[in-house]
Amino acid sequence: MNVLVARIGKPHSLHGEVTVRLHTDDPAGRFAPGATFATQAAAGTGVPKTLTVRTARAHNGVWLLAFDEIPDRTGAESLRGTKLFAEQADDAEDGWYEDDLVGLTAYDPSGAVLGVIVALAVGAAQDRLVLRLSDGVEAQIPFVEAIVPTIDIPGSRVVIDAPAGLFDLARGL
Template sequence: MELVVARVGRAHGLRGEVSLEARTDVPDERFAVGAVLRTDPADAGPLTVESARTHQGRWLVRFAEVADRTAAESLRGIELLVDVEDSVEEDAWYPHELQGLRAELGDGTVVGEVVGLEHLPAHDALVVREDGGARTLVPFVRAIVPVVDVPGGRVVLDPPGGLLARDQDADGDLGEPEA
C-alpha cells in the first residue's frame, strides 16, 4: 500500500531545495540521503534525496533530479510516496487502514463510513460520510473515537452533541426543544 509521507511546498534558495510538509512520524528515515521516493503524479519522479535538513521547523530537501530553483518550483504540490505494510503499532493506523470502516455509536447505531483522514493543525480528523450524505470531520482523539477496530471493520464514536449532521435539524440548529 502507498503512503503519502510529504507534500512538496515552496522552493527554497537558488540551488533546487524545496520545503516539505512532512506527513510522517519518521522524517529522518523517509528523507535520508539516498532515499528514493515515488511521486503523485507519477511522471514527476521518482526523486532521490541528495540532501535533507531542518530549518525553522521545516524540512528542506534537495533531490538529485532537481538542478535549480525553476525545477524546484515545478514540484510544488507533488506528493511523495512510499510503500508500507499495515501498521503494527498499538494506537497507530495508516489512512488506508481507516478508509471504509463503519462508523457507529456506542450502542451500535451505524452513522456512516470513514472515507478519509485529514491532517489538521491541532490533530487529525476522521472524514465520515454519514448515512444521510453529509461529510463530517470527527476529531480523531480518544475521547471522541474511543474504539478503532480495524479487524472488526468499525470505529466507535462518542461525539459531543451537534457534531454529527444527524443531530441537527433542517435549520442547522441542535434538535433540542425551545424554552
C-alpha cells in the same frame, strides 16, 4: 506495502526545495539524506518514479525537502501535488495510515451509521479523521482513543463516540 508519507506543495527556493504536507510522525527520521521514495504524480509532469532526499529541514514549522533528481526551482515546480510513498517495514509500530482509514464506515457506539471516513488531516498537535456524515457534511473528529475507541480494518468499520455538539460544529449550528 507502500504508505503515503508526504504530499509535495510549492517550491521554496532557487535550489529545488519544496514544501511538504506531512503524513508521518517522524519527519526527521523518514526524510534523512539518501532516503528514497516512490512517487505518484499527474500524467505528463515528468516526475521521476523515485526521488532521493538531498536535504531536509524544518523552517517556520514547515518541512522543506530537496531531491538529488531536482536541481532547481523549475524542476521543483513540476513536483507540486506529487505524493511520496515509502515501503512499510514488516516490524512497523502499531499505527494507522490514511490509506488504512479512508473508506471505513463510521458507527456510533449504539451501531448507528454516522458516515464514511474520507481523509486523515495531519496536524502539528493532533491528527483528525475527516468524516463525511450521512447528510453530506464533513466533520473533523479528533483522532484520539477516547473518541475513536475501535478501528476494525478487516471489518471496514470505525466506532466514533463523539462528544455532544461535535457534529453541530460541522453543520455550523
